Amino acid sequence: MNEILTGNRLAERMQDWDVLDDGTRTQWESLVTRINLPPMYKHAAGSTVDNFRPKEMAADIEADPVISGTIIAVANSAKIGLSSPIMTVDRAIVHLGFNLIVSIISSYQLQQALGSNSRVSREFLDLIRRWSATARTTALHFFKRASMHDANEDAPTVALLARLGTVILAMSEHPPHSNYITIPDEPGRLTHELKEYGITSPQLSGRLVRHWGLPDPIPQHVDNLWRPVLSELDDTPDNRCLTLLALSVNLADTYMNYSMVTPEEFLGRGAYAQLAANLEKMGLLGIINEAWESKLMQRELEAASY
Template identity: 25%
Template sequence: MWRLFKRFFASKQKETFETEERKHNPFNLDLGTRSGFEAKQLLETVTQPERLKMYADAVRRLPMPSALWDEYQRLSRAGASNRKLSSIIKGDPVLSAQILKVVNAPAFGLRKPIVDLNRAISHLGNNLVRSIVAKHCFSQVIPQMRGAYNLTDLWKHGMAVSALAEVVSKHIPKCEAKTAAAIGLFHDIGRMGLNFVKTERQPIMFNHEKGILVHEAERFGCTHVEVGCIFAEHWNLPEKIQQGILWHHHPGAADKQVVPESIRAEVFAVYIADLLAKHLEFSGGNASKTLPHESYAPLLPKTTLYDLMQNKTISKELWRINCIDF
């Protein structure tokens, strides 16, 4: 009798679990309730090889970022103390002043100003400090050209997606938060390269059905994903960041099996972070929004996009970064 009861109880548990699993709809965000628009992210683009070569040649003529970036990355990966990190940053007075300016902004709610770089790093957190260091180092080697995209807005959008990806990663099984944050920071860096060549075609009306990648291919002859991969390779960014740049649009259009398993969770975290940043009207990203492909639903087992949008940490991070004045 006891064995029969155990079997019955187990079957009911399984049935309840399967029912709840079927009911769980993580992608429950109404994309029409805010600014921007819902669009299809079709991946089939027609690249013009000669134009892509123009952008590639322009990128490859850029110098490498300062040695400070490599040293900071090395120490950060090794888990160095804030004191050690601050000793590296102190070698660049402009960067040091920038970090102190950020930490003392009203958005960070200090009662007394912080004048010590070590304390500033501790208060801002490693992810935000890394974003500021990256923006400082890479901005020195990226020409400040007027073009289709505003560079300051792009950096702030990358910083926002980086911060949100770190938050979102906690809800995705086996997702490496640091990797997701790093991909988030650089995911749209290719847009900066699309400013380099002034011989773009005449402006083309955005077609919602085709999506942003097709629009870029028609306007520039290539996409920011392709140019971003050239940037990442030229600057020897880690392999996972290169892969993240390559795949960061795929969760909105294709089955999850298309993205390599080794980077899938992190790419998904970045995609959600980017979607939330745009839906919460943070400037810098493209205006089109697309829910993730249904195959990604199991990667968000215990929360939903709507719940994440209501997350106070998400709102706080966006507000803090929006208040940063470069």
């Protein structure tokens, strides 16, 4: 399987966790169960702008010097456009705002929860941390612009957790080589994972969030984000959510490597032709481009990927 599988051929190789053989499930389950739910996850699940309490959040953040230092550094970065320096966590939180601060602290807590395994390099964990924060931020902007956020409040959390399966691969006895993180698109990644491991990162991500006991539809969406990329989907509310999530997660990866990329350029790649077709069918292409042109979105993407 040296060639990159595409479309239906690759989709046929994707399997639900329950149909994997017992040996494969046991092997990967032992890694999945080592990872505990991050303690600050409560700020990503169940918190909203309406019940946002900066002082309470600041107290939690200040208990962790790494995260508190990062929050202050991001708030003071030129990318955020400050005219005077910020010295305290609570002021940094107010300046950055609820959505961005949750993306940052949640992704850092994920990095810490995953970092207990010595096999995983700090560089790889940092990449996944930035990817998670960028994906969550992207999803927030797209779903709000499409007026889909209220009906899909868990979508940003799905985007945040979508890539955790790649870390579980890195925890294995045969972690991915350095060129794995430079694979340019989802079909290429999935093909590589099937060839090397007989399992894919979406399957592992989905299993992890089930191990954590997160409620539906989070697990179903996490392990099905490949579908809009590989298969033609009907225009249903659930498929619209899944398709916009797939765009958010995959575009976040490309954004981190090529910050000037636009959704149009991204979707113009052959690997994402089916995703583009699904977005067009669902009437989402114009909305995506409008959101991307927002200065607020670009500013928050720069900060999330910091």
